[in-house]
Amino acid sequence: MVIANPSAITIQLLIILPLVSDPDHHRYGDHLSPDEADELVKPSEETLGLVHDWLLENGIGRDRLTYSSAKDWVKLSLPISDVERLLDTRYSVYKHEDGTHLVRAPTWSLPTHLHKHIDTIQPTNSFFRGAPRKSNVMPVEDSGKDMSEAQRINAVNPPANITVAQACNVSAVTPLCLRTLYGTINYTPKVPGKNKIGLTNYLNEANNRSDVFLFLQQFRPEAAQAAFEFSIEVINNGDNQQTPDNATQLAEGKDLEGNLDAETILGIDYPTPLIAYNTGGSPPFKPDDNTPTDTNEPYLTWLQYVLAQPDLPQVISTSYGDDEQTVPEAYARTVCNQFAKLGARGISLLFASGDDGVGPDGSCFTNDGKNTSAFLPSFPDGCPYVTSVGATKNFNPEVVAFDPRNGFVSGGGFSNYFGRPAYQDAVVQPYVASLGNQFAGLYNKQGRGYPDIAAQGQLFQTVWNGTIRRLDGTSASTPAASAILALVNDALLAAGRKPLGFLNPWLYKRGYQAFTDILEGSAMGCGTSGFPAVKGWDAVTGFGTPYFPKVKAAALHSYRSYP
Numbered sequence: 001m002v003i004a005n006p007s008a009i010t011i012q013l014l015i016i017l018p019l020v021s022d023p024d025h026h027r028y029g030d031h032l033s034p035d036e037a038d039e040l041v042k043p044s045e046e047t048l049g050l051v052h053d054w055l056l057e058n059g060i061g062r063d064r065l066t067y068s069s070a071k072d073w074v075k076l077s078l079p080i081s082d083v084e085r086l087l088d089t090r091y092s093v094y095k096h097e098d099g100t101h102l103v104r105a106p107t108w109s110l111p112t113h114l115h116k117h118i119d120t121i122q123p124t125n126s127f128f129r130g131a132p133r134k135s136n137v138m139p140v141e142d143s144g145k146d147m148s149e150a151q152r153i154n155a156v157n158p159p160a161n162i163t164v165a166q167a168c169n170v171s172a173v174t175p176l177c178l179r180t181l182y183g184t185i186n187y188t189p190k191v192p193g194k195n196k197i198g199l200t201n202y203l204n205e206a207n208n209r210s211d212v213f214l215f216l217q218q219f220r221p222e223a224a225q226a227a228f229e230f231s232i233e234v235i236n237n238g239d240n241q242q243t244p245d246n247a248t249q250l251a252e253g254k255d256l257e258g259n260l261d262a263e264t265i266l267g268i269d270y271p272t273p274l275i276a277y278n279t280g281g282s283p284p285f286k287p288d289d290n291t292p293t294d295t296n297e298p299y300l301t302w303l304q305y306v307l308a309q310p311d312l313p314q315v316i317s318t319s320y321g322d323d324e325q326t327v328p329e330a331y332a333r334t335v336c337n338q339f340a341k342l343g344a345r346g347i348s349l350l351f352a353s354g355d356d357g358v359g360p361d362g363s364c365f366t367n368d369g370k371n372t373s374a375f376l377p378s379f380p381d382g383c384p385y386v387t388s389v390g391a392t393k394n395f396n397p398e399v400v401a402f403d404p405r406n407g408f409v410s411g412g413g414f415s416n417y418f419g420r421p422a423y424q425d426a427v428v429q430p431y432v433a434s435l436g437n438q439f440a441g442l443y444n445k446q447g448r449g450y451p452d453i454a455a456q457g458q459l460f461q462t463v464w465n466g467t468i469r470r471l472d473g474t475s476a477s478t479p480a481a482s483a484i485l486a487l488v489n490d491a492l493l494a495a496g497r498k499p500l501g502f503l504n505p506w507l508y509k510r511g512y513q514a515f516t517d518i519l520e521g522s523a524m525g526c527g528t529s530g531f532p533a534v535k536g537w538d539a540v541t542g543f544g545t546p547y548f549p550k551v552k553a554a555a556l557h558s559y560r561s562y563p
Helices: 010-021 034-041 045-057 080-087 149-156 175-181 209-219 221-228 247-252 256-269 298-306 329-344 422-435 474-494 504-509 548-557
Strands: 002-004 073-075 092-095 101-104 120-122 135-139 197-201 231-235 274-279 315-318 320-323 348-352 387-393 413-419 447-450 453-456 460-464 467-472
Touching: 010 034, 010 329, 010 504, 034 329, 073 298, 120 329, 175 256, 175 453, 197 256, 197 474, 209 221, 209 256, 209 460, 221 256, 231 298, 256 274, 256 460, 256 467, 256 474, 274 298, 298 329, 315 474, 320 348, 329 348, 329 413, 348 474, 387 474, 422 447, 422 504, 453 474, 467 474, 474 548
Parallel strands: 197 274, 197 315, 231 274, 315 348, 348 387, 387 453
Antiparallel strands: 002 073, 002 120, 092 101, 135 467, 413 447, 460 467
16 A cells, blocks of 8 residues: 655645746756655655554554655555555455456545545545557568568668668558658767667566567667667566466567667667566466555556656656546646656656557447546546657658558547646637647546657567567657657767756747658547548647657757757
8 A cells, every 4th residue: 555645835836846947937947866865755744643642542553654855755565454444444356347356445445534634545546557559460470571672781781871761661660761851860879888878668568578579679779789688677577487378478469569669769770778667566367366465556566666756867758647537636736746756856857658549449438327428538647747758650741650451540539537737828819729629528628638759659570479470559669769869868968968857848949840741640439530630730649750860960059059
């Protein structure tokens, strides 16, 4: 069980974050140290005292508690029966339609005097599952079926001044294609080690080093050894299986997601160091068990770990999320504020916007008992302190990703929990106005719109179980965009500048001009055409896809007034 303690000082953090992220402010890039960030979110002595007293009255001493670095989260392990008594509730096992299980309590209560001192307690009523954003399209038995002989040669020894037409194939996207399309192919990282990139694995996903090696050997040979050199940090008994999958795991597609992320990032960013965070917290469930051993939320476990680390990668890619309405609003806001804390420390957090457009057909209803027809926004994309990534396909021009073979459509929408942040007003308000009464009542016109940017996300070549598969998803576009932005950080750090940090204020004020606008397609879903791509920002590809030379120049230019 984890208890979140509120802090009035958190308001100061949310004031400081836009300042250090605004290229027009003199504090731009003046990111906080871990200690400075902790100081801004630590709870008052009164709050800690009241929580300690309440727990002690129920037989739980301080020796059984562990704390986050700022003491704004308190963690303890208790039998379910003790938690039920403490929170005056009853836990049950819930089975999702996909066969997964969670132990949750739909309602819970606290003594009145603690209401303003505790923001949330988990696991209780959050049904958030952190589903990976991926879709397996079809096996590719022989890469030659999707790559001409010339393209296979190019992947090993690309010619100088290679063109997008030479490097890219609409049926099989490779690192060479991405590096050429987005303009990183002639850039050599200058400060690897000082600059780093991270990815997250949840739900028993891992990055199989042997598969990553085979991928790099074929598609980025000079980087092949990096498959055995990137760091893996295992959190809360996270999975790090490096042996071959068994029959059950193969049937489940274990590590498709993890391999896709690592292969995409290393294929673009080598030799920039990669750190993979493998977080446990949602173990396999056996129906004859009374309860799983751990049902904590994956983001919470990961956040507690990384916020305690003094040194973190400057960009972290996450390909996991779920419907916003499955997450209690208090919990969502608490987690979102923790993301803000990372942003204030200079960390760029990128999240996949989802693979079902505005929502999967046949499932677009509220879960409040009213079954009202509605689009289904995604969490944590609606959090205003993260950067959400949509997906594109094709090359000349790029268009919104859509694959009729598996129903994949780049996700987009508007949060029902988080209002539109000020940095979005100039572009999101006009977009909403342009829609008129279309989709009226199906979405929150005042909500935080997402995604913010996009990248290629369809038919990625991925080595899994020793063979090549092709994968669709914002699970592909997110590590691709993250890798490109990590190279921008490399250029910034090499020039003596600070990393990009929380991207969105810079992106919406200046950076958007360096992105390629996407004008065709829409976030189809819920039996509708969904939000359309238009000139400028839209709720399916954001500002579009990054072109590295332009993004690098824009980022470096942003520091000219404040060296």
